């Protein structure tokens with residue numbers, strides 16, 4: 001029999017099972033709809049018991065219908081033939097037939113684990129592992145691994161090879177694919193790592209760290225739903241562009257409950273996208289900034305009153321600048337938080353005025369009455385408001401734009417050069433808002449100063465329609481409302497059950513503090529690649545800050561070693577670059593070859609804009625998916641102008657924004673201007689390892705690529 005006929009026959013066998021699964025799915029969907037309708041009809045019966053039953057039924061069935069409705073291309077993607085003679089199908093969700101026999105096992109269930117973990121050396125009771133590829137409801141391909149040939153029953157057929165390679169060769173398009181069908185063993189180990197403690201995943205470019213982190217979030221939600229959906233899972237990524245890129249994976253796994261945030265949007269009220277130059281970001285990210293901010297938070301308000309003069313029953317009471325300073329300092333002793341001890345500050349002003357009035361032998365009422373007399377006076381109230389206002393973190397951070405203040409706060413904490421480097425970096429705060437690094441400083445200030453006391457807002461009862469009238473609601477409505485509230489959570493929610501940090505090599509010490517505040521009750525998954533860090537500050541400080549955020553939780557470490565993204569030709573170029581500064585770095589192996597070598601184009605300065613545009617157009621003609629045009633950070637707007645008007649498939653990102661991203665083709669502009677120092681070489685390594693199919697470098701400086 002020819003190979004094609006065997007393949008066709010095997011496809012037909014699997015199609016039969018897949019048809020049964022979809023038929024059952026249709027039936028379950030219909031049952032759920034009917035049960036939901038019947039539930040509503042129970043209301044007519046009118047007894048209390050019937051109402052409760054109706055509520056429960058409607059809620060349960062609505063949830064079930066929603067799960068079944070979720071469109072899942074490739075619902076069934078695997079089959080295991082076991083030593084015992086049993087067969088299991090593996091898919092995106094678990095489905096049973098009407099005798100409760102499993103038709104498909106959920107990929108996250110323990111029974112599906114062998115699909116990912118079995119190897120010829122350790123077959124885990126699996127004789128044949130079959131990968132089933134399909135488009136909608138049609139099976140289109142099969143790839144088998146015979147894991148235990150000695151145990152194969154007579155007549156067992158084995159078809160195809162390289163399911164993984166076939167899946168890798170597919171164009172990736174815009175969003176990140178979930179890899180649920182092709183997860184590899186080392187990835188599966190990390191995905192199913194214990195739910196508690198800290199799971200640390202490292203690996204070079206394209207080894208699937210992000211994919212693993214997201215699938216782990218889906219796995220945790222499946223394995224302990226009440227804990228992780230209840231407490232919430234927070235996923236932190238480096239930039240807004242990145243968060244948008246990964247945002248499709250969790251919903252495609254049937255999970256929408258995780259909260260996705262970039263480092264610039266972790267603090268409510270901010271969505272920062274501006275980046276500081278590397279040297280500035282490293283200083284702003286240093287733990288020493290805490291001391292600088294503490295000093296700022298204790299300082300007098302710029303332009304605030306420098307003395308208080310009050311005429312009290314004909315006697316002049318006066319506090320000069322020194323008195324006011326002394327009072328402020330005394331109130332702020334021992335780590336007091338400025339917004340929280342405002343009242344103490346005011347009390348001390350009253351005390352000082354009372355003492356003066358007494359010394360001046362003014363005829364005085366009781367002290368309490370003296371205080372309320374003063375408190376009634378407009379001029380006095382205005383003074384207090386101006387002297388010790390309620391501070392927002394932004395207000396105080398802006399003081400650092402004043403060179404004199406910056407010097408005073410940083411004196412002895414930062415070096416002279418560092419102060420000079422920081423100077424001017426806060427100037428644009430007022431007009432353009434914070435940079436990504438500033439957001440961690442704002443969060444720190446929020447902690448140092450405490451929150452101004454706000455009048456308590458009444459919480460709205462979602463079932464309150466008009467005064468005194470409760471909306472009639474079902475149990476299902478109430479659950480839905482509770483879930484909506486839980487998903488929205490309070491503005492600055494800090495009690496996540498799990499925190500996932502992606503691209504963790506770029507989280508600065510101050511940012512670890514910011515994330516740590518939101519994960520004090522959490523278990524963690526941290527993924528990253530130290531060789532890709534743009535951090536140029538002290539590495540020991542970085543480790544310390546990270547350790548402090550993670551506390552004494554038990555750590556489980558995993559290393560990923562295969563690069564699934566880049567063709568071997570593309571990764572070879574990236575590898576040559578990183579070896580110049582890290583010659584001994586273990587690099588992942590890229591498993592796929594396209595036979596297309598990366599191109600390097602040299603251009604004169606005047607011709608560069610046209611060269612870049614032409615190269616992007618050429619890629620549009622040759623490649624189906626996305627084209628990333630990547631450039632040095634300061635040249636973003638300029639290069640964006642060169643490719644303006646090209647289709648949306650062409651995406652413009654700086655070398656820093658390219659962190660974690662993936663494109664089918666990359667046009668990298670002026671590589672030599674990215675690699676100006678070791679942190680720059682690491683950033684260039686990132687930029688060079690973003691493409692799945694094509695890489696073109698173009699610049700005015702030849703010879704940037706080291707010889708092998």
Ligand SMILES: Nc1ncnc2c1ncn2[C@@H]1O[C@H](COP(=O)(O)OP(=O)(O)OP(=O)(O)O)[C@@H](O)[C@H]1O
Nearest residue numbers: 179182183184205206207208209210211564565660
């Ligand atoms: N087992 C797998 N099967 C198929 N595709 C995979 C597999 N693992 C990873 N991939 C694909 O490889 C690409 C790279 O994965 P991912 O972005 O998660 O890597 P990464 O380690 O986070 O990379 P980087 O550090 O460079 O940002 C993605 O397209 C992902 O879908």
